[in-house]
Amino acid sequence: MSKEIWAVLEQGETGLREDSGELLAELTEIAQRQPEQTLVCAILLIAPGSNLPDTALLPRLGVRRLYLLEHTRLAHYTTEGYVSALAWLLQQRAPALVASTASANGRAWMPRLAARLQLPFVPGCLGLDLHDAALFALRSIYEGRAYIQTRAALHGRTALATLATGVRGVPTSVGTAAADNQPIEMSTFTPEIKEQQEAVRRIAIQAPSPEEVELDVAERIVAGGRGVGREGFASLASFARLLGAAVGATRVATDRGWVEHERQIGATGKSVHPKLYLACGISGAAQHTSGIREAETIVAINPDRNAPILALADLGLLGDANEILPLAAKMLET
Template sequence: MAVWVFTDTHDGAPSAGALEMLTKARSLSASVAVFAVGTLDEAGAGALAEHGAQTIFQMDAGDQLAAPAAALALETLINEHQPEIVLFGMETTDRDTAGRLSARIDRPVLANATEISNDGPVVVTNEILGGIKRVVTSFEGEGVALIVTRSKAFTAEPGGSGSTVTTTIETPETGIVATVTERHVEESEGPDLEAAAIVVAGGRGVGEEKFSLMDELAEQLGAAVGASRAVVDAGWVPYSYQVGQTGKTVKPDVYIACGISGAMQHVVGMKDSGTIIAINKDEEAPIFGIADLGIVGDVHTVVPALIEALQARS
């Protein structure tokens, strides 16, 4: 039976999570399709095909709220085609659509999936308590399995035929009077946080006045800048910087945690990084428990020295 992947689009491209989910979908079924909200350009559709999409259902919601319209359209398509599984990512539109669709078709949603199997019933594994424990849950009864996957749970790998059939889906009327009046894309310099090979993340220990040190270090390393929830809640940086359970999940080659204590909610969003370097003056900080390299010292001393050393080498 078929496995479908949901994706929102950005400037004609699918989400990075969609390519990860497609890679997993190929291991679950020989029949893989994508439901894309928005517009896909040739390169975007090509990326989906290269990662396994054989069919693309494309719906442009225009100024309508995307999730209500997508849920209605998906309900119709699911009743017609009967896929076994529909995968969603962690983006807002994905989660909103999954919840609305669940209510419409009376099927549960299992969220934060890190592994999926369908040898018998569809079985989903997700991690709790910062990855200390795993919960394994199976779907029962007939009907589609709706699954929200955790960011970076799967690695995107090309493997499709490179060809696909695109079907345009008419946007259904939802009866919702609210419309999209403006779209704001936050501008940022440097690599994308979720795609960066190196991430420099700052916590409350860095301090608001010295948080610019994170930008300076990141510039020297060609890294993206992240932050703990405490920093975001304090208003030092935008939410788009937040790494952790309620922010972004990152999996860079190198993660440098500066002045971050290592609360479970933060660790869950970066623990799978290749090499974790922690800088903290508290030698008892939990972050050292997962760090590959730990530096016990004041970030206000260590980071400037590191920046100076990098500048001297350039």
């Protein structure tokens, strides 16, 4: 049996999550570095009869096998469902590595799977490698102010890891044209999921507030800096809510406690790739703009026409963000 590396993929409302590509590209590179033949397998957990997402991306990103785990209890995400189904398949096939993105779900099921099967687990990795019977992971520490390389000895066990996304960008292809055309082997499994008393029951799905939307996957971000001030963040969040956007911030704003540290964008914060990035009261220091290189459209509000962010922006509004945002909000509401 060939050595396998698994990517557990998640579906969003419109198909595979956008960061699936980043995860697959990372795992394909690891597979290519292995001395023995190593296959990247995509794993999808679904309910019987449910529609499969578009999987055209998979062969382009080096996937050779697709394993479908089908069970009625997988109609919606539950941590227990994922842990039970994956533990079942993992015990049968013993892959070298199982990875997922460090999404809210990935951060919930992966450590529990590690605990259930007593496997080594490294969370929130920026980069991964497998060699010398160990998992090597690059991770950021101290709120992103430093990096460490960790080594987890495997002793023949499967390694588990979650990958932070927004680090390497979303590739469209990692192979050759010939590799793109290779068919994917698809296998369907019905895992054993014990009928237990429901510990967690799904009642409804509620949209997250702008302060909770994950920055790494947000399509729109309204970010604030020193120029909006502590009070300005309230109207910034209201405006973000109207746009269906996430709130981001500079380090000045997070260091002052105006918003949570996890909202920080930049060299020591998150790298983001939204379609729209609205920068309010942000000067555009290199340590901040390094995190928005992949934003498609940047709009900046700043009264200082010499602010570096205006040179970078597709559209610049010269003025006070605390006056412009409430006016723009009124226009959106009417």
